[in-house]
Amino acid sequence: MIEIKAKKKYGDRIVLDDSFTFLEGKIYAVIGTNGSGKSTLLSILSKQLKNDTETFVYYGKIGYMPQSSYAFNLSVKNSIKIAIPDLEKSKTIKQDYYKFRINRYLRELDLEKISRKKASKLSGGETQKVALARTLLCRHDLLLLDEPTSAMDIQATATAEKVLNDYISEFNPTLIFSTHSVKQAERIADYVIFLKDGKIIETAPAKEFLENPKTEELKQFLQEK
């Protein structure tokens, strides 16, 4: 179980302030308007950002996909290759393993045709697919994805979700992701957390969330969607 008292304050502005509990091996979707603290939560969980209260301690492998990834001036294939962990680089068996995974993702995410293209010249959706492939290349215990399909069209999103589901089946990580799509939350997650102004307004199993919103804020939020 992962417990955290997450707090982040910038001057007088409190961006995030609440206690969270995550069950290992389960999938959580975090939803809320822009500025509700979703990205901040994921940043803290990925140890990119320092928690204002006690430091977040987690001993497993953490995989993190930020909201916007930098598009390197490398080919798509090489852009993904840089994620191969160093310790394993020298062992040829492990090398082949990663090569295999890279080729598999290139295929499954429809990146094969542009595998040699420079990553900096891709469209938003393609760049995001590359970033996703990069993040999913290794096995992680805790997987954090910040709006992983925000730039993708419907077809690309479907493909990405399939790849993600395969990954979940294979490695059974604790997955926490943020999204603007309530439908996506329903499709993938076990639980959904609704944030507003840095506080948890409501949290419930995915199915109940949409069918039985309990709080006024959530009802309003769902109506606007």
Next chain:
Amino acid sequence: MKTTKKVLVLVLVAVLLVSCFAFVACNKDEQPTEEVKVVRISTTTSVNDSGLMGYLQPFFEKDTGYKWEIASAGTGAAINAAKYGNADVILVHSKKQEEPFVEAGFGKKVNGYKSERISFMYNYFVLVGPTVDESTYTSVKDAFATIANNENNFISRGDKSGTHTKEVGLWNSELGITDDVTKLPEGIKGWYISAGQGMGACLTMANEKNGYCLTDKATYLSFKNNPEGDKLPNLHIIYEEDNDLKNTYTMIAVNPDAKFIDSVSGEELPAGSVTIDTVAAETFINWMTSEHAKALISFYGTTKYGGSLFTLQDGYLAA
């Protein structure tokens, strides 16, 4: 926090603006309201480095009411400055370069003086070298021959200055040393160092390399007996006061009707495009040969370096 930042920036900009104005205003104040008389002198770094000119300046300005502006460079450049019309009078010490300057019509004869070249003072070059040298020489040329024989390090000015020209003439002609600074005869490459720098730098190099060097006594003493300490601990005077080592200083007033040269195109400038203040030049020359100046020049160096650095000579006045 934001307002404090804004205020700080404004204060900084204000300070910068005020200092700019102050700078401009102060410089404006230095512009005299009445005409100031100036004499432009072009001289060599050796002359300037000896400190003589700095010493004489306040006396000159008080006695004559003229201000002087001195530009110093290597001998060749100093003479060129005059050819470009940038000086009213030159003060150099290289007969070899003075004579062509006069022959080309750049010199003007001043009333009361025998020739355009007014050689009014001299000193001696000295040969300096490593402290361990205890040889005795019959003449300076003998010393030079020994140095060549032993292949001791010798640092040459290598810049066609008066000092360099003098030095070149003291070697045995067989060695092939000329004042052509682009040629270095094979046989001497190991020990003859053509530095192409000023006197101070060459002395420092000689000290560094435990080598020999021909220098004017003034520069040598100013480094040796420097108030901050002996800058040339490895050098001392090996040979001096040989007639071959005489270093004569000459003043030449610039001819206002000379064919001055355009510094950019190298071509002759049209007549009348350059103004030379001959009155200023004559004032300078007359003062430098006056009794007051003579006394000052003889005195210069006696307290600081234990002896005068320059000796006055006669023979330049018209009969």
Next chain:
Amino acid sequence: MKLALQKAFELMGSNDPLLTNIVNTTLRMAFTSSAIALLLGVLIGLLVASHEFYGKKVIVIIMRTLMGLPPVFVGILLYLLFSGTGPFGSLKLIYSVDLMVIAQVVLITPIVAGMTETSMTPIVNKMRPTMKGLKLNGFKQFGLMVNEGKYQLISVYLFAFARAISEVGAVQIVGGNILYKTRVMTTAIALNYNTGEFELAMALGIILLFIALATNMVAAILQFGLWKKK
């Protein structure tokens, strides 16, 4: 001016051994010092650009101040350190091309570091979240940053090289302008001015410009190649 240009071409075609020696010495010195300065400077510049640390602003100010080190000052400083009576006198580097290279490295490294930090900070800031998220090691990060900043770093190198080839104050003092040994184009120009050979001085200056032009043309081809790919 015309005469100087003529003379420059004359000299370049003449195969004069002294000119060849001077040009060789200059290039040897300038390429070596700018290369070393590039390596050290880029390393320092990227380190500063990619990390936030206590006192970073102070370091950046110091770095930028060192960019304005006067060459003559560095010349005198190194002279005192490496002359016979100085702490490093036993290395016998005084009046050598090696010491001239050292002087230039001292002068140019801060410039490279400062320029790298300035031009790479925006790029590094964009890269940082992704690189950190991937937990890349230092070497990998360095390699990626250099790869992203190839265009900028070429400009930085050209500036470093330009400074090296045109510097005269420090190399004059620590090198001594010794004929056939430590005479480089800039000190030769200064000497020719002092001997009154202005035309020759100008001609040498023009040759130096040609060298700089050639280098910049090669670098521009590289850079435009990169630019096109963008």
